[in-house]
Amino acid sequence: MKILIINGPNLNMLGAREKEIYGETTLADMNNDIANFAKEYGIETVFYQSNIEGELCGAIQQVKSTYGADGIVLNAGAYTHYSHAIGDALGSVKVPKVEVHISNVHARENFRHLSVLADNCNGVICGFGADSYKLACLAIKGILDRG
Numbered sequence: 001m002k003i004l005i006i007n008g009p010n011l012n013m014l015g016a017r018e019k020e021i022y023g024e025t026t027l028a029d030m031n032n033d034i035a036n037f038a039k040e041y042g043i044e045t046v047f048y049q050s051n052i053e054g055e056l057c058g059a060i061q062q063v064k065s066t067y068g069a070d071g072i073v074l075n076a077g078a079y080t081h082y083s084h085a086i087g088d089a090l091g092s093v094k095v096p097k098v099e100v101h102i103s104n105v106h107a108r109e110n111f112r113h114l115s116v117l118a119d120n121c122n123g124v125i126c127g128f129g130a131d132s133y134k135l136a137c138l139a140i141k142g143i144l145d146r147g
Contacts, residue, residue: 001042001144003137004069005034006059007049008077014102030130037134043141053079057089064095071096071140073133080105080115090120096143098136101126 007027015026025033027049035045046067048059056076063069072095079086080099090097097120104127105112118124123139125132 001071001141002044002046002067002069003038003071003073003140004059004063004067005031005045005047005073005133005137006056007047007075008056008079009051010077011075012049012051025130030133033130034133034137038137041138041141043137045137053083053085056083057085060086060089060093063093069095070144071098073098073100073136073140074117074121075100075102075133076117080117081111082116084116087117087120090117096140097121098139099124100132100136102129102132103127 012027014030015024031047038045046069050056050059056079060072060074063072072093074090074097076083076086076099080101099115099117099121106126115124122143125135125139128135
């Protein structure tokens with residue numbers, strides 16, 4: 001089983017930006033931690049990050065053809081709140097999808113409370129730091145194991 005983990009804009013700046021919200025762990029360190037965790041559950045992970053909306057759409061659309069993945073964990077960053085293009089891309093692929101956020105978006109600014117992506121995902125996990133990604137991997141594994 002393989003899961004594509006996609007990170008959107010500004011997540012490449014983890015460890016350097018807004019440490020009081022996102023902590024000091026870099027994206028590379030977080031990805032390594034997620035990969036090691038997932039491996040314990042028989043999950044292979046592949047990671048993709050872009051600050052560009054169209055590139056995120058492309059990665060979603062290529063989940064099977066390019067990445068050979070069975071599911072998607074997506075942190076679209078600020079695009080979560082207004083990118084109908086990413087929402088449409090999610091709706092176009094028939095794999096389990098989980099939206100994740102490092103912070104609890106519901107405890108932050110009002111604009112962060114709306115997701116235009118959630119309707120095209122199996123679920124949303126937020127507020128658990130990097131563990132949000134780990135929980136999403138387990139959720140996708142559960143969906144795929146149930147068939």
